[in-house]
Amino acid sequence: MVLLIIFMIFGAANALVDDGYLGCYEDRPDAHLFKNSVSSTVNECKGICQRNFYRYALIRTKNNCWCTNFLGNVLSSTRSCAHVCDDCPSKENLSDVYATGVVLPGPPQDLKISNITNTSVFVSWREPESYVEIIAYEISAKVIHTFSRLSTSDFRFRFSNNTFSTQLNFLPCTKYNVSVLAISSHGKGNAVYQIIETLVGIPDYVPSTPTILKRSGKKMIVQLQSVMNNNGPTSAYQIAVVNEDMSQVLQTENLKSYSEAMDEGFAYYVTAEIPPQDIKRNFTIGDGRLYGGFVNAPLEPYAQYQVLLGIVSRHNNVSRIVWSNSTETHGEAAVNILPLPEPNEETPGLIIGLSVAIGLLSCLLIAGIIGFFILTRRVSNHRRRLTDNQELTMQGPIIEIENTGYVPEEEITPTNHYKNLKQQLWNIPQNLIKIEPTNSLGIGKFGRVNSGTLRKDKNFIPIAVYTISDKKLGVENKKAMLKELDILLRSKKHDNIQSLIGTCESPDTLFVILEYASMNLKDLLLGSRDALPGRFSNMQESQALDISVGVAKGMKHLESLQIVHKQLCARNILITNGFVPKISGYGLAQYCNRNMVPDYTRWTAAEVFRTQHYVSKCDVWSFAILLWEICVLGGTPYASVPNNEIPERVMRGLRLIQLRYISDDLYQLMLNCWQLDLDERPTFKDLVDALNVIIEDKLNVHLNFNLYPEFQYEQFYPDMELAARTVY
Ligand SMILES: *[C@@H]1O[C@H](CO)[C@@H](O)[C@H](O)[C@H]1NC(C)=O
Ligand SMILES: *[C@@H]1O[C@H](CO)[C@@H](O)[C@H](O)[C@H]1NC(C)=O
Ligand SMILES: *[C@@H]1O[C@H](CO)[C@@H](O)[C@H](O)[C@H]1NC(C)=O
Ligand SMILES: *[C@@H]1O[C@H](CO)[C@@H](O)[C@H](O)[C@H]1NC(C)=O
Ligand SMILES: *[C@@H]1O[C@H](CO)[C@@H](O)[C@H](O)[C@H]1NC(C)=O
Ligand SMILES: *[C@@H]1O[C@H](CO)[C@@H](O)[C@H](O)[C@H]1NC(C)=O
Ligand SMILES: *[C@@H]1O[C@H](CO)[C@@H](O)[C@H](O)[C@H]1NC(C)=O
Ligand SMILES: *[C@@H]1O[C@H](CO)[C@@H](O)[C@H](O)[C@H]1NC(C)=O
Numbered sequence: 001m002v003l004l005i006i007f008m009i010f011g012a013a014n015a016l017v018d019d020g021y022l023g024c025y026e027d028r029p030d031a032h033l034f035k036n037s038v039s040s041t042v043n044e045c046k047g048i049c050q051r052n053f054y055r056y057a058l059i060r061t062k063n064n065c066w067c068t069n070f071l072g073n074v075l076s077s078t079r080s081c082a083h084v085c086d087d088c089p090s091k092e093n094l095s096d097v098y099a100t101g102v103v104l105p106g107p108p109q110d111l112k113i114s115n116i117t118n119t120s121v122f123v124s125w126r127e128p129e130s131y132v133e134i135i136a137y138e139i140s141a142k143v144i145h146t147f148s149r150l151s152t153s154d155f156r157f158r159f160s161n162n163t164f165s166t167q168l169n170f171l172p173c174t175k176y177n178v179s180v181l182a183i184s185s186h187g188k189g190n191a192v193y194q195i196i197e198t199l200v201g202i203p204d205y206v207p208s209t210p211t212i213l214k215r216s217g218k219k220m221i222v223q224l225q226s227v228m229n230n231n232g233p234t235s236a237y238q239i240a241v242v243n244e245d246m247s248q249v250l251q252t253e254n255l256k257s258y259s260e261a262m263d264e265g266f267a268y269y270v271t272a273e274i275p276p277q278d279i280k281r282n283f284t285i286g287d288g289r290l291y292g293g294f295v296n297a298p299l300e301p302y303a304q305y306q307v308l309l310g311i312v313s314r315h316n317n318v319s320r321i322v323w324s325n326s327t328e329t330h331g332e333a334a335v336n337i338l339p340l341p342e343p344n345e346e347t348p349g350l351i352i353g354l355s356v357a358i359g360l361l362s363c364l365l366i367a368g369i370i371g372f373f374i375l376t377r378r379v380s381n382h383r384r385r386l387t388d389n390q391e392l393t394m395q396g397p398i399i400e401i402e403n404t405g406y407v408p409e410e411e412i413t414p415t416n417h418y419k420n421l422k423q424q425l426w427n428i429p430q431n432l433i434k435i436e437p438t439n440s441l442g443i444g445k446f447g448r449v450n451s452g453t454l455r456k457d458k459n460f461i462p463i464a465v466y467t468i469s470d471k472k473l474g475v476e477n478k479k480a481m482l483k484e485l486d487i488l489l490r491s492k493k494h495d496n497i498q499s500l501i502g503t504c505e506s507p508d509t510l511f512v513i514l515e516y517a518s519m520n521l522k523d524l525l526l527g528s529r530d531a532l533p534g535r536f537s538n539m540q541e542s543q544a545l546d547i548s549v550g551v552a553k554g555m556k557h558l559e560s561l562q563i564v565h566k567q568l569c570a571r572n573i574l575i576t577n578g579f580v581p582k583i584s585g586y587g588l589a590q591y592c593n594r595n596m597v598p599d600y601t602r603w604t605a606a607e608v609f610r611t612q613h614y615v616s617k618c619d620v621w622s623f624a625i626l627l628w629e630i631c632v633l634g635g636t637p638y639a640s641v642p643n644n645e646i647p648e649r650v651m652r653g654l655r656l657i658q659l660r661y662i663s664d665d666l667y668q669l670m671l672n673c674w675q676l677d678l679d680e681r682p683t684f685k686d687l688v689d690a691l692n693v694i695i696e697d698k699l700n701v702h703l704n705f706n707l708y709p710e711f712q713y714e715q716f717y718p719d720m721e722l723a724a725r726t727v728y
Contacts, residue, residue, distance in 0.1 A: 635714025
């Protein structure tokens with residue numbers, strides 16, 4: 001109690017000598033009070049409140065010092081609280097109030113700096129708590145650190161008193177002290193500030209193109225030049241190479257390390273990253289060492305390379321890079337490039353050689369390494385006159401010509417087509433192709449076939465990828481392969497044909513990319529054997545006939561190109577999602593299950609059993625068998641006859657039977673196709689017309705899948721249509 005009185009006297013005495021004393025006030029419960037310290041003198045308290053831009057200093061009982069801009073109820077304007085209210089119930093809320101003399105606004109509140117980019121920031125704040133009129137706000141930005149040699153003078157901006165946010169444009173990768181203050185007619189108030197740093201910018205100077213000093217074998221020496229950068233630190237330089245022989249268009253955003261580039265099929269990669277101080281030394285590309293985490297892989301000795309230099313600027317996890325132009329294509333700078341080895345001269349006749357560039361890595365997986373299939377051919381002069389004959393090369397199937405014995409096999413030049421058509425054909429960059437190694441579609445004569453996808457204009461197209469390993473093919477097989485590829489090349493694009501999309505080549509592998517659909521007609525037909533009420537197929541008759549005419553149209557196209565299919569059957573027709581049939585299984589597009597190979601005996605024309613000689617009219621026979629297959633929903637032709645008896649009995653006149661649900665007209669069409677005299681058989685052009693007549697005939701029912709009492713499905717015996725694969 002004694003202590004309290006002493007304190008009170010002390011406080012009152014102070015109040016009396018101080019001019020700023022305003023009296024004893026009861027605090028407003030809602031006042032924003034700024035509490036300073038537990039205990040201080042009146043002058044200390046006033047000083048603290050002044051420095052914090054508060055208008056009033058409050059001394060409470062026990063000398064607590066508070067600051068505020070708002071006054072409560074006045075109890076006395078002359079006497080100190082100690083004298084005013086001896087018997088007040090609570091002295092807690094009473095303060096002796098002193099004016100601090102502050103006439104400047106306080107600091108703006110809630111300063112926020114957001115959306116920091118490489119060139120701008122967004123600043124926002126709130127009005128300070130102030131009793132003086134604010135005439136303006138001032139924002140200043142002092143550069144603390146920058147990489148820029150451009151103007152580094154500090155920024156200072158003024159804004160009207162009703163502006164509370166603004167965007168400021170700054171230099172990249174620069175540290176600023178951004179402060180905001182309010183201005184009254186008496187001057188500037190206290191500032192609030194934040195230290196921020198803009199993001200690293202894209203280097204503002206493009207490096208100059210490296211100079212190739214020397215190229216020999218797997219190495220290349222280049223001279224580089226440093227470059228200025230105002231938009232961030234010069235952290236490193238990167239050197240990249242482009243294998244020109246891959247004819248890919250360089251997209252610098254795809255530049256990656258050597259191994260990543262190989263995996264993803266890019267013809268270009270970053271070969272080294274060097275510190276800025278090393279830029280002055282001549283650099284050797286291809287020495288196999290590691291530079292800044294990049295393998296400086298040996299170059300392919302015979303390939304042409306372009307080189308480019310990038311400047312890398314890194315700061316706070318953000319990395320920016322600018323690339324120079326690459327060295328000129330076949331530029332004069334590229335010296336000492338070894339010539340391609342001359343292929344050895346060989347014996348007369350046409351030699352198709354596939355010489356292989358020496359790869360650095362072997363093609364381990366399907367999506368293997370990049371490179372080129374170098375195809376060369378030479379024709380000895382005395383035979384050239386024959387191959388110059390265009391008629392000859394465009395004539396019917398190669399085997400047919402061989403068999404008729406008019407022209408020796410060597411005279412057919414698949415390479416002609418390959419080279420000619422390669423120009424029309426899409427040479428697909430490997431990075432656009434994704435092969436599904438686990439989804440095998442089967443095995444062809446020259447390698448395996450997998451499903452995959454092709455990226456084309458942002459779409460993913462299902463494809464079949466035929467992987468042909470150059471190493472495993474002998475010369476004879478290469479010739480055979482090119483002939484079959486040639487057949488596909490010649491068949492061009494047609495809606496009802498499994499088209500060749502393009503090829504993709506790596507040093508030792510040729511990928512042949514074909515259109516693909518996952519359903520085949522045989523499975524579609526068998527799968528439609530599903531009892532709906534009153535029906536024995538869930539397929540519409542019109543759908544079945546549309547597929548038939550689609551196949552006929554595709555065959556008409558092949559017929560017009562004098563391409564003989566030889567293996568036409570439902571199994572070799574792909575069905576797209578839109579029920580469009582696509583003819584497959586001819587030329588290079590022949591592949592089948594790992595364990596089972598189709599046995600085409602039941603589809604083979606009678607005369608072929610005798611002559612082994614195929615012409616388009618043989619396909620017409622097979623087409624009618626296929627038509628019957630469609631009508632009977634995938635049943636096996638001549639299911640009651642064992643395989644070994646088929647040739648004999650067909651030659652003696654065995655024909656497939658008419659079923660009750662196949663009209664006479666439709667069956668007659670089939671019978672016409674099974675005439676022994678080839679001239680009596682219709683052409684595919686005739687068949688398309690005849691099928692269209694049947695489809696458009698609305699008066700008669702030509703195919704009827706309605707159930708009738710004694711109906712039975714035609715039997716399907718897989719083992720009659722498929723044989724176990726012999727050793728492959
Ligand atoms: C004093 O202030 C306290 C809290 O600020 C409040 O609870 C109390 O009611 C006030 N007393 C008077 C008398 O105003
Ligand atoms: C910050 O940037 C985002 C997206 O860029 C934008 O939506 C937002 O309005 C910006 N904020 C300010 C305060 O400018
Ligand atoms: C802003 O300035 C105008 C005149 O310049 C004044 O009338 C107004 O009161 C000011 N506003 C504030 C919040 O000080
Ligand atoms: C930032 O600027 C304010 C006002 O201009 C100043 O008070 C403060 O000390 C500065 N801070 C730094 C870290 O420079
Ligand atoms: C800043 O970044 C943007 C977006 O990333 C970019 O478009 C712009 O070129 C950059 N500017 C500088 C100077 O780096
Ligand atoms: C780089 O090679 C050039 C040409 O051979 C030569 O003039 C230059 O001195 C070399 N520079 C260095 C640093 O070795
Ligand atoms: C940089 O990125 C890494 C991983 O993305 C992260 O762990 C690290 O905290 C980041 N550092 C900074 C300074 O942002
Ligand atoms: C890069 O190539 C373009 C066009 O080919 C040319 O306009 C530009 O000047 C070149 N830049 C340098 C730095 O050589």
